[in-house]
Amino acid sequence: xxxxxxxxLRTAAETPPPxxxxxxxxSFEPGGVERVALRLHxxxxxxxxxxxxxxxxxxxxxxREWPDLNKGGLGYEILGSERIPSSGWETLWMIIHLPxxxxxxxxxxxxxxxxSYTIVAVMMRVLLGKACPPVVAKISNDLTRSDLPAPARxxxxxxxxxxxxxxxxxxxxxxxxxxxxxxLMGADNARIAVIDDPSLAEADIQRLAAARAEARAAPQxxxxxFIAIGRLAAQKNFGLLIDAFARMAGEHDRLxxxxxxxxxxxxxxxxxxxxLADKVRLPGHVSPLDAELAAAxxxxxxxxxxxxxxxxxxxxxxxxxxxxxxxxxxxxDMLGGGRFGLLVPVGDAAALAGAMxxxxxxxxxxxxxxxxxxxxxxxxxxxRYLALMEDLARA
Numbered sequence: 001x002x003x004x005x006x007x008x009l010r011t012a013a014e015t016p017p018p019x020x021x022x023x024x025x026x027s028f029e030p031g032g033v034e035r036v037a038l039r040l041h042x043x044x045x046x047x048x049x050x051x052x053x054x055x056x057x058x059x060x061x062x063x064r065e066w067p068d069l070n071k072g073g074l075g076y077e078i079l080g081s082e083r084i085p086s087s088g089w090e091t092l093w094m095i096i097h098l099p100x101x102x103x104x105x106x107x108x109x110x111x112x113x114x115x116s117y118t119i120v121a122v123m124m125r126v127l128l129g130k131a132c133p134p135v136v137a138k139i140s141n142d143l144t145r146s147d148l149p150a151p152a153r154x155x156x157x158x159x160x161x162x163x164x165x166x167x168x169x170x171x172x173x174x175x176x177x178x179x180x181x182x183x184l185m186g187a188d189n190a191r192i193a194v195i196d197d198p199s200l201a202e203a204d205i206q207r208l209a210a211a212r213a214e215a216r217a218a219p220q221x222x223x224x225x226f227i228a229i230g231r232l233a234a235q236k237n238f239g240l241l242i243d244a245f246a247r248m249a250g251e252h253d254r255l256x257x258x259x260x261x262x263x264x265x266x267x268x269x270x271x272x273x274x275x276l277a278d279k280v281r282l283p284g285h286v287s288p289l290d291a292e293l294a295a296a297x298x299x300x301x302x303x304x305x306x307x308x309x310x311x312x313x314x315x316x317x318x319x320x321x322x323x324x325x326x327x328x329x330x331x332x333d334m335l336g337g338g339r340f341g342l343l344v345p346v347g348d349a350a351a352l353a354g355a356m357x358x359x360x361x362x363x364x365x366x367x368x369x370x371x372x373x374x375x376x377x378x379x380x381x382x383x384r385y386l387a388l389m390e391d392l393a394r395a
Contacts, residue, residue: 019390020050022107022133024079024098024120026090028060030260030285031231032310033114033140035062036198040111042074043198043382054079054101056090061260061285077101095123107133108393111385114140115307118163125166134168134392136385138197139177140307142328143184146346147235147304160185169392171385173197173308174330193388198381199310200317205373208290208318212366215294223252226356227296227320229289229311232261232282234304237325237347239263239270241302244352246274255300256281258292293318298359303327304346308334308376316340317373319366323355340369 023041025034044051053076079097080086086093098120102110110133112121121135148156164170164185172178172194181192226245230236238257245255257267257280264282271280286292293299299315301324308330315322316334322341324331325348335341342359344351 018048018050019109019386019393020052020105020107021109021111021389022052022054022102022105023111023113024054024094024101024117025113026056026094027087028055028058028062030061030287032199033116033138034060035065036138036310037111037113038062038065038074039198039201039378040382040385043378044386045075047382047386049386051075052105052107053077054098054105056080056094056097057082057086059087061287065287091119094120095127098124099127102128102133103131109133109389110135111389112137112167114138116140118167122163122166134395135166136169136171136389136392137163137167138171138173139181140173140197142305142307143180144329145305157184169193169388171195171388174333176329176333177307180329193384195381195384195388196375197308197310197313198378199308199313199376200373201378202374204314205317205370205377207288208293208314209370211290211294212319215291221252223250223254224298224360225296226253226255226298226300227258227292227315228255228300228302229258229292229314230301230303230309231259232257232263232267234263235306236263237302237304238267240347240349240352241300242267242270242274242276242280243349244300244302244356245280246276247349247353248357249276249279254279254281256283256292256296258283258286258289260285289314290318293320296320298323298356300352300356301325301327302352306331310376312341313373313376316369319369321359321362321364321369323352323359325352334372336368336372340364340372 023037041051041053053074055076055078112118112135118137121137124132164187170181170187170192172181175194178192178194181187228241271277299320299322306328312322312334324343325346326343327346342355344355
């Protein structure tokens, strides 16, 4: 470029092309990792970056949340042919097909949206070698994984070290994750970033606050309303929640577990066995969650392990206190050191029941909770990710 050319006379060829980011996801099936990745992808496109999205398949209820998918809203493409069912082996499917897409698209950065996708990212490093673009990997779950059987833990720790060596930048979703990533993944501090997980947009916070105010103005039914949100899967341990609810529920208390998954039949059988059919609802996937959150008195998180759960940020935005297991190193930080909720040991039904009984006694400041939720907005996170990726692409 001619250093003497006035800024306004630079040619199009002299203007650097926008950062090209490739995000890869299995499907539009509901999940916190996938929803956040789609939110970031949409924001990057709106900010003028060349953000590309490749999907293993198009199935999934979250498609309803992006109604203009084929009108430039997300600009996605499918890996391989959907005539071949891939849901049962979606990770292998992506490992097989993603290298071809990377060679064709030639991204500046690969975005690995969460722990369930790191095996794909590592395999891209193996299969493509030096042709693999740098990888930014969001660490979406707690890394200690105390739920794993003892014989499996050494292999899991080895796998974390492999990821720490092969992935270029590791992003923790809250400040306490920095030390955990450094210790367990063996990454030096220069390769670790902390970006609060963008579970929300400012518009979501305003909408949830309005829904809460409207619900408060309506006549209130007797009893307490508890809500839990997540896939009906072993990680979420909703069986523990149902057990805890059975121990503490009064005549008019109610519990709604919002989500869908393979554990539905087992949970339905447990509800029936405990005589809770008139107290516990399993309505499946619900979107938006505004009405459910607005009608609740507390969110309950019974998980075995988590990263920085999006549902907690959503609950704070809706003005709800939280009862949660110590399923993440970040949970204490999210809940403001006890200002916004109560924490109990993982797997302890009696302690969970006690906290559910006591949550109404918490001196809960709804305005402060909503301010806390603003940490987790895409307006903040998308710019921080872009700064990180642009530095990495220039290195």
